[in-house]
Amino acid sequence: MxxxxxxxxxxxxxxxxxxxxxxxxxxxxxxxxxxxxxxxxxxxxxxxxxxxxxxxxxxxxxxxxxxxxxxxxxxxxxxxxxxxxxxxxxxxxxxxxxxxxxxxxxxxxxxxxxxxxxxxxxxxxxxxxxxxxxxxxxxxxxxxxxxxxxxxxxxxxxxxxxxxxxxxxxxxxxxxxxxxxxxxxxxxxxxxxxxxxxxxxGAYAAKAFTIITDKFQLITETITTEMDRGVTLFPARGAFSKETKEVIYCIVSRSEVRTLKLIIHRIDPSAFIIISDVNDVLGEGFRIEKHSK
Known part of the structure; x- marks a missing residue:
């Protein structure tokens, strides 16, 4: 209400x-x-x-x-x-x-x-x-x-x-x-x-992973089952190779950064990874903040 x-x-x-x-x-x-x-x-x-x-x-x-x-x-x-x-x-x-x-x-x-x-x-x-x-x-x-x-x-x-x-x-x-x-x-x-x-x-900071890999399906399933984290897939196309593939986007807490790196390296050592800072993460699995409308 x-x-x-x-x-x-x-x-x-x-x-x-x-x-x-x-x-x-x-x-x-x-x-x-x-x-x-x-x-x-x-x-x-x-x-x-x-x-x-x-x-x-x-x-x-x-x-x-x-x-x-x-x-x-x-x-x-x-x-x-x-x-x-x-x-x-x-x-x-x-x-x-x-x-x-x-x-x-x-x-x-x-x-x-x-x-x-x-x-x-x-x-x-x-x-x-x-x-x-x-x-x-x-x-x-x-x-x-x-x-x-x-x-x-x-x-x-x-x-x-x-x-x-x-x-x-x-x-x-x-x-x-x-x-x-x-x-x-x-x-x-x-x-x-x-x-x-x-x-x-926000006092809560997290890390955002952008992962470009040919084994996106296996990495996505592993993140979901082993880390219980949500994953988003974005369609992308290489400018030079013209190849299309799915790009993985996932946000994890700072304590989970090493775990996710190990998962990616285990499945696809040649995966291209971008790690960036994220501030004030809200939502399931992170901090929930209620706002009155």
Whole structure:
């Protein structure tokens, strides 16, 4: 039975809220306390905070308001609804962290000489928070809106716009912060992007086998009986030889890679095999994920 649309929206907003809370925690607990940097609009807010001491909860919201209205008019109401929630939620939790720290109810992690730990944990917490936000269809505004507007108006690549904008903010930070802190910040940003990919693309990874062999029928039967894995056959024709044959496609878990290799080698040592990475595998024999319609 399908659920009302408002229930689905609320279910998506809960992890988005948790993600912004985690991001706000990491930003204050690891980044700001050690005067490290971030990219994008958050990085601009940090530079303003370091120079004139205006709290990020105010500047992030102020910087995102004009971008939000541009995005609302151009990108549509539905796609901007979660962005609005993510932006407001982030500003709220930034304010909560500022309040807790000012009353000394939370003591941020600081280091006087080695900022590696701060950079590592900042990357993990910030990336995990943003990964939750992105996985459920929201953003925290900022460069994400700019990138989408650039793609809509100019046809620019979203990833390239974000990369250029983040790089520009980091370069400006070199004029305000010690070089070593900027370099540590790059470590944090790198780990953050990896965590975002890990969460949005799925923690479960598998391997896809594409097998070209004359003994496709025997290999298919062996995979089905010995490994209990499904197999798909694709018709193919060689460009040079003009010969037609069946191409085997099969997805297995990482622990089954060696077993499948041994089966193929045992039956047809001359088989041509392509092994590629697969992320977030859903379906029978792997992970089952239920979605409300």
């Amino acid at each position: 399908s659920q009302p649309k408002w229930i689905i929206i609320i279910k998506n907003m809960i992890p988005v809220t948790l993600g912004t809370a985690l991001y706000a925690f990491g930003l204050h607990y690891f980044v700001i306390s050690n005067e490290l940097m971030e990219g994008g609009v958050t990085g601009i807010a940090l530079l303003i905070n370091y120079s004139v001491h205006i709290p990020p909860s105010i500047t992030t919201l102020a910087l995102n308001i004009p971008l939000f209205f541009l995005g609302w008019r151009t990108l549509g109401r539905h796609s901007m609804l979660y962005t609005l929630w993510g932006t407001l939620s982030l500003s709220f939790f930034l304010w909560v962290m500022e309040t807790l720290i000012s009353h000394e109810w939370i003591i941020p992690f600081t280091s006087d000489h080695d900022y590696l730990l701060a950079a590592l944990y900042a990357g993990v917490t910030l990336g995990s928070g943003l990964g939750l936000v992105f996985r459920f269809g929201a953003t925290t505004g900022g460069t994400d809106i700019i990138a989408q507007l650039g793609n809509r108006w100019r046809g620019w690549s979203v990833g390239q716009v974000i990369l250029v904008f983040d790089a520009a903010v980091i370069l400006v930070a070199l004029f305000y912060l010690p070089q070593e802190k900027v370099l540590y910040s790059l470590i944090s940003i790198f780990i953050s992007t990896r965590m975002i990919d890990f969460i949005t693309q």
